[in-house]
Amino acid sequence: MKHEMPSTETSVAHEGQHHPISLYLKVWGYLFVLSTLSYLVDYMHVQGIVRWTLIILFMLMKAGLILSIFMHLAWERLSLIYAILVPPLVLLVLVRIMTIEADYAYWTRAIFMGGGG
Known part of the structure; x- marks a missing residue:
């Protein structure tokens, strides 16, 4: 053989x-x-x-x-790089959206209800 x-x-x-x-x-x-x-x-x-x-x-x-x-x-393959890097980037975008929403809620409360706290 x-x-x-x-x-x-x-x-x-x-x-x-x-x-x-x-x-x-x-x-x-x-x-x-x-x-x-x-x-x-x-x-x-x-x-x-x-x-x-x-x-x-x-x-x-x-x-x-x-x-x-x-x-x-x-x-590494591009798909593995995307699988590792994209989720944290998406989380950063979502956190930014939440901070914008929090600022909007704070200032709406301050303007229309007489205080932000």
């Missing part, structure tokens, strides 16, 4: 994905830079909406790097 060697495609698929260490080192470097920038926002005493915008922007950039590289989403 003749034994055939498995093709390289199937053997690589079973071993998992291997990426060069330089990719991970670059991502760690980017994460370090983004964390430093986030720290500098507080160190430079940036205040108001600019502060929160920068902090959230740096946080989302770091989360995107971690998700795409360390959690291997960059190499």
Whole structure:
């Protein structure tokens, strides 16, 4: 009986994905830079909406790097990425709609009933 060697495609698929260490080192470097920038926002005493915008922007950039590289989403099928990312985005939209509705109810109560509390 003749034994055939498995093709390289199937053997690589079973071993998992291997990426060069330089990719991970670059991502760690980017994460370090983004964390430093986030720290500098507080160190430079940036205040108001600019502060929160920068902090959230740096946080989302770091989360995107971690998700795409360390959690291997960059190499997954698009349907899996949608299954992971779309539900939190939908929740954010629903939370925003609820805050708009809450503001409307508060101000309607304040205007027509003589108080908001």
